[in-house]
């Protein structure tokens with residue numbers, strides 16, 4: 635007998651959906667578990683193999699846990715606000731809500747055809763006002779507690795997307811989205827004071843079931859380190875250079891100090907820089 639996926643799979647997928655096999659039950663007297671995959675950005679291109687790979691891995695765990703009698707919550711959702719849809723809308727004149735809806739439908743259809751055991755009754759879409767009213771509410775709470783604030787900082791600015799990029803979105807000095815040129819620009823930004831929780835973020839890694847490799851990545855990303863701030867005097871100047879070091883005991887071995895091109899001090903001591911033209915050229919290229 636031949637295996638005919640086009641016949642067998644839709645038949646059983648429909649039956650499983652009708653029976654609600656993958657629905658997480660509320661207030662059930664059973665052990666429970668929550669399995670979460672990273673929600674995709676629904677692009678017009680449809681699913682890529684990376685999505686299938688990670689969702690299949692978690693799907694296996696979800697199915698195993700259900701067989702063990704555990705009440706499993708395994709939801710799917712769409713991280714659907716994105717610059718590609720905005721740029722596409724500018725290019726075609728089609729409202730992003732229309733294209734986003736179409737992309738979500740494609741993604742949902744593809745994920746369902748893979749037979750992934752998501753609880754589709756808990757599907758969320760971040761562009762739905764009923765969803766983002768809560769993210770806005772969270773932001774207001776952070777603001778009220780002084781944890782969301784505005785500051786002028788140098789950011790990675792993509793000249794063609796016209797947007798600030800996270801460091802993770804810059805690959806080899808180019809924009810990860812469009813491959814275009816990046817410039818450092820000083821812009822007023824909303825920032826979240828996550829540094830206030832650095833120690834707790836590190837401590838609480840003990841409470842989650844992450845592989846050690848991932849825990850180490852998190853600790854490195856949080857980037858907390860203990861050290862001292864020292865001030866170096868500049869000869870014949872009232873200006874000082876503040877540096878952070880984890881090894882104050884080795885400071886006598888310092889032979890020079892490098893200022894970042896976007897450092898405030900660079901323009902303040904401009905008149906004392908003998909090769910200003912070269913420095914200026916460098917700042918324009920790599921600074922802000």
Ligand SMILES: [Zn+2]
Pocket residue numbers: 792793794795796809810811812813814
């Ligand atoms: Zn770009």
